[in-house]
Amino acid sequence: MQYTLFSQLSPLLSYFKLLLRAISTLIETLKYPHLTPTSQNHKLPPGPKPWPIIGSLPEMLSNKLSASRWIHKLMKDLDTEIACVRLGNVHVITVSSPTIACEFLKKHDDVFASRPITMSSYLISRGYLMTSVVPMGEQWRKMKKMISKDLLSPTKHRWLHAKRMEEANNLVRYIYTQCNATHNSNNKNINGGFVNVRIAAQQYCGNVIRKMIFNKRYFGEGEKDGGPGYEEMEHVDALFTLLNYSYAFSVSDYIPWLRGLDLDGHQKKLKDAMRIINKYHDSIVEGRMKQWKEGKKTEAEDLLDVMISLKDSNNNSLLTSEEIKAQITDLMVATVDNPSNAVEWTLAEMLNQPHILEKATEEVEQVVGKNRVVQESDIPKLNYIKACAREALRLHPIAPFNVPHVSLSDAVVSNYFIPKGSHVLLSRQQLGRNPKVWKDEPHVFKPERHLKDDGSDVYLNEIDLRLLSFSTGKRGCPGVVLGSTITVMLLARLIHGFSWSAPPDRTKIELVESETDLLLAHPLVVIAKPRLPQEVYLLD
Known part of the structure; x- marks a missing residue:
């Protein structure tokens, strides 16, 4: 009989796996006595059985889906609204139920108000100086107070x-210019x-925040068409890029x-993305x-001036240059x-x-003429426009999960x-599409579902997390x-x-998500x- 190297090592590998599993069980028993076979306490949420030490990383990395899509498929296969996937020694808790999500971020907000230590959050935040990703502590309290009170x-x-x-x-002028431009000689009759x-x-969006922070629209010359x-x-x-790779299951x-x-x-x-951002931000x-x-500037004209001029109780600068740079990136993203x-x-x-577009157009024309x-003072009257935006946030969130929360102590949810130390991820996709909450065709775009009978x-x-737009609790978005x-x-x-219409060669817009985001x-x-x-487009 011929023996391959694998067949010779196979018994040793089996013994090694058994040894790892025994060590892992011992570690879990010592670390979490709640989890012993004789324990009468609560169990972990359902999830795949992890390998010793490495957890379910092999399954996550070997599948053809992205990590987030793999987790969502896992939850669907398990038919659960809360799951536990151990990656390495980290328990990753994923949630698709608004009720359970509210338990985490409302009932147990104090326990789950921190953030994990990760490679991406460290790089993006210049060593945890910005508000959104800094773990719970004095730096977070300082920056959160500054954001809410001063910015x-x-x-x-x-x-x-x-x-x-x-x-x-500028947005209106830019699109108006595009309307009058011929981009393709084959479509001159359009x-x-x-x-x-x-x-x-x-x-x-980039122009707005650049203007608010730096009082400038362009880093360069911009284009003649605006x-x-x-x-x-x-x-x-x-x-x-920062958005896509922050907390990206590295x-x-x-x-x-x-x-x-x-x-x-x-x-x-x-690092490449941060180099680009630093290239534009740091010199300013x-x-x-x-x-x-040097006293050449004494009055604030934008948010950068505000951050620079802030003083602490001893009349010293409240923020360092690194904190200002980190917080600017936070606001931009x-x-x-x-x-x-x-x-x-x-x-x-x-x-x-088209009936939705027609209804939205009728509303804004009735309000604005x-x-x-449109002015910001019109916004309270544009309920259908807001319902359309809210429906998009429900059905088409920007990311599969929220920024992770970390448990500061053991808890029962x-x-x-x-x-303690678990990473809690609320599924933006599944909260917004949960059929128990959104019973009327949850996968269909229907703005009317957000309109209230009393017209309020x-x-x-x-705040009840039936969809995840700005979150809630201590880590809720201040913006x-x-x-x-x-x-x-x-x-x-x-x-x-x-007026908007599809190109002449298409009757429908293909509503397909990207494979990577x-x-x-x-x-x-x-x-x-x-x-x-x-004359309305000739805005000063």
Whole structure:
């Protein structure tokens, strides 16, 4: 009989696996006495049986789906709304039930208010200096107080109104220019012009936050038509890279001794993106700080000035230059993602259901008329527009999961044991599509489901977590007002100012998610045509 190397080593491997499993069981028993076979306490949520030491990493890495899609398939196969997947020595708890989600972020908010230590969050935050990803502690309390009180307060929101309006006007001018441009000599007879909605939406969001922070739209010269130049495109692309690879199930986050090897390539992509962002941000921050130090600047004109001029109780600078740079990146990423994605998906869904687009157009025209553009003061009256945006946030979230929460102590949630150090992930996709909550065709775009019988205001946030837009609890997004304003203004300006239609060679928009993220698989490129008097577009 011939023996291969594998057949010779097979018995040894079997013994080695048994030894690992025995060691792992002993470690679990010592670390979590609740989990012993004789324990009368609560069990972990259902999930796959993990390998010793490495957990379920082999199954996650070997499947053809992305990590998030693999987890969602696992939950579907297990028919559970809460699951536990052990990756390395980390218990990853995933949740698709609003009721259970509220237990985590409301009832047990104090226990789950921290963030995990990961390669991506460390790089993006310059060593945990920004608000969103810093673990619970003094740095988080300092930055959260500063954000809520000094940057995103109602007073500052009103103060920055003119800058937001300037960029909303620039958006309208830019699309109006595209309407009058001939992009393809074979389509000269098309009434209107082709518009890449993804570029328009993402760059509008980028313009707004750049204007609010740096008091400038462009890092370079921009384009003559009001569109983004190379610098702005590179900047926004880098921000989306940070978004896509933050907390992206990097192997080294679960097996620490693999850190530095960058086996999945995430570290290189993040470092490259941070180099681009630092290239544009750092010189502006350092130059502005020098102006304040030398007394050449004494009054705040934007949020960068506000951060530089803040003082602590001893009249020293509240924030270091590194904290300011980190927080700017935090604000940038948080502003460009949800609004642009929600509006692109909304317009795509509307083009496939023209009655929705018609109803939204009728509402905004009834409120605004045809002789001016939409203003922020109109937003409270645009309930159907807001319902459309809210439906997009429900059905087409920007990311599969929220930013992870970490348990600071052992806890029992929904009658399951959640060990200290667990990473808790709420599924944006499955919360918004949960058939027990959204019983009327949960996979169909229906804005009417968000309208209230009494006609009261529609809001984009959802404190009961039936959809995950701005989250809730201590880690809830402090930018609810700003994010909602940017989203609704973007959608309302597009619908009010222009008629939209699919290209002549297409009868339907293909509503397919990308294989690598949750954006449309292909950017939405459609035809826009001005629908207001010409003088309305000549905005100052």
